[in-house]
Amino acid sequence: MIGLVFAALVSGVLAQAPPAADPAVSPVKIRFIEPGAALLEGTIRITVEASTSPDATIASVSVFADDRLLTILERTPYTLTWDSGHGAGLRKLRAVAEDSLGRKAEAVLVSRRIGSVQYEDVRLVQVYAAVRDAKGRPVTDLDKSAFTLKEDGVPQSIATFAPARLPITIALLIDTSSSMRLGGRIDLARRGAETFLDAVAPEDRLIVLWFDDTVKGDREPTTDRRTLKQRIAAVAAGGGTALYDALFQTGETLTGLEGRRALVLLSDGRDQALAENEPGSLHVFEEALERVQRSDAAVYAIGLGPRLDQEMDLEHRRSVKELLETLAAQTGGRAYFPQKASALEEVYRQVAVDLKDQYLLAYASSNTARDGRWRAIEVKTSDPALKVTARAGYFAPGAPSAAR
Numbered sequence: 001m002i003g004l005v006f007a008a009l010v011s012g013v014l015a016q017a018p019p020a021a022d023p024a025v026s027p028v029k030i031r032f033i034e035p036g037a038a039l040l041e042g043t044i045r046i047t048v049e050a051s052t053s054p055d056a057t058i059a060s061v062s063v064f065a066d067d068r069l070l071t072i073l074e075r076t077p078y079t080l081t082w083d084s085g086h087g088a089g090l091r092k093l094r095a096v097a098e099d100s101l102g103r104k105a106e107a108v109l110v111s112r113r114i115g116s117v118q119y120e121d122v123r124l125v126q127v128y129a130a131v132r133d134a135k136g137r138p139v140t141d142l143d144k145s146a147f148t149l150k151e152d153g154v155p156q157s158i159a160t161f162a163p164a165r166l167p168i169t170i171a172l173l174i175d176t177s178s179s180m181r182l183g184g185r186i187d188l189a190r191r192g193a194e195t196f197l198d199a200v201a202p203e204d205r206l207i208v209l210w211f212d213d214t215v216k217g218d219r220e221p222t223t224d225r226r227t228l229k230q231r232i233a234a235v236a237a238g239g240g241t242a243l244y245d246a247l248f249q250t251g252e253t254l255t256g257l258e259g260r261r262a263l264v265l266l267s268d269g270r271d272q273a274l275a276e277n278e279p280g281s282l283h284v285f286e287e288a289l290e291r292v293q294r295s296d297a298a299v300y301a302i303g304l305g306p307r308l309d310q311e312m313d314l315e316h317r318r319s320v321k322e323l324l325e326t327l328a329a330q331t332g333g334r335a336y337f338p339q340k341a342s343a344l345e346e347v348y349r350q351v352a353v354d355l356k357d358q359y360l361l362a363y364a365s366s367n368t369a370r371d372g373r374w375r376a377i378e379v380k381t382s383d384p385a386l387k388v389t390a391r392a393g394y395f396a397p398g399a400p401s402a403a404r
Contacts, residue, residue: 027053028105030061030097033162033360034079035109045258046070048078048107049162050097057100064094077166077203081258124159124362125151128260128298128332129379129390130354138357139386150378151365151393160362167203168260168355169221171250171297172196172232174210175267175304178274180237185304185341189266192344193232196264197225199352207253208232211246212239213273213280219253240274243267244281244288247327251291261297262333264351266344268304270313270320279314285323289330294395298333300351301325306339332391361390370398 034047050058061073063080071080084091093109127149131139144161172193180186197206205221208231218231247265254261273280281288292299301324305311309321318326321337328335334354336347361379376393 026103026105027056028058028097028099028103030095030105030107032093032095032107032109033160043081043083045081046079046093047166048073048095048097050078050095050105052097052099052101052103055101056103058097059100060098062096062098064092064096066092067094079166125365125377125394126160126296126360126362127377127379127390128358128360129388130332130334130358131381132387132389134385134387138353140357142359142381146381146383147359147361148380148382149361149363151363151367151375153376153378154366156363156366158361158363160360162360163358166260166360167201167205168262169205169207169254169257170200170261170355171207171209171254171263173246173250173263173265174208174235175212175241175243175265175269176210176216176235176237176239177212177241177269178238179241179268183341185268186235186237188341188344189304190232190235192266192348193235194229195345196348196352197228197232199349200355208235209246209250209253210235211242212237213242214239215242215246215249221257240280241267241269241272242280243271244279244283244285246281247288248281248283248291251288251293251295251297254292254295254297261295262300262355263292263295263297263331264300264302264348265324265327266302266304267320267324269308270311270323272314277314285313285318289327292327292331293391293393296394297331298391299327299331300333300354301328301335302344302347302351303335303337304341304344308337330392332389334389365396367396369396371396372398 030048030050033049034045046063048061050061052058061078063070065082070082094106096104096106098104131142133139144158147158149156149158174189174193176186180189203223205223206228207219207221208228209215209217222228250263254263271280303321303324309319311320313323325335338344338347373396374393375396377391379388379390381388
């Protein structure tokens, strides 16, 4: 996603103080991930990273604003949203981590807020990257120095680097066209979706949507697993396959939601109306892809069936397999192709794992033009044997451009 960050053109820029604890005394470490280099103004998201030695665990993280306790967090993710208000005055954020052995450390952010100043718009582009070795196993022990990041071929400086363990909003989008009635596919799809609910973190918010000729479901994200399972139980098959419309509308639903976003799609065929050999959607694939890209959601596409590489779209340009692979590759997700519905539970479990094993890399683009154009992103590691999966790019802020 592109996180909006304000940097003042006058004095008073936010500064992060080093942890107060002496490292020789305490192995506890703590730092602010969010906000980055910003003024404390309006509603902000606060995220803290804390760690300790292997023989202990972090017991609590206390967050203070101007020495007033905001909250005590007892488990990851250490994150909250806070309305810092408006106007002049000194503001200080302080976070104190204490581990299970009673050892502590703290980090401090200080900003002088100024009432009437001119601001420069600085946008942090956030990129979530998964790294796998030659055997497809996740690699989770890399540090910032292992990564290089380019935008339109120009090297960028990585401002924020951390394991991506923050909560995520996930849209479960299930194809319920009439073909999903075959072989009990819809029942196995429901079971797989429930397995996915149980596999993701309790803090993750989910939306359950399904589509045939139209998109159905409640578009309000929730962490309530009982409510979500009731929504899954309501999923029923019948009708055509308005795949592109479903992707477009789900992208609209996810746009603007807070934090990380993902779209987990299950489909077993091409976009097509039920009764005739004509499109099932009003939108074309390119429109659906762009809408999802603008939502900053990574697509994890599950293509169900044995011959999706041979089933062509109605224009006979691309196979269903190619379409799903493009969705995943362009948005930083992954595509899966189980041939039998009985494998869906395991595939959904794998999607849940893939969502967790990621890195967050954020940078301020060296291209400050507000032209609405597409910017290509390339992320690599120093080890060429490792494969990095990240989104292919983003649309710059500003008026959309016809050229891409």
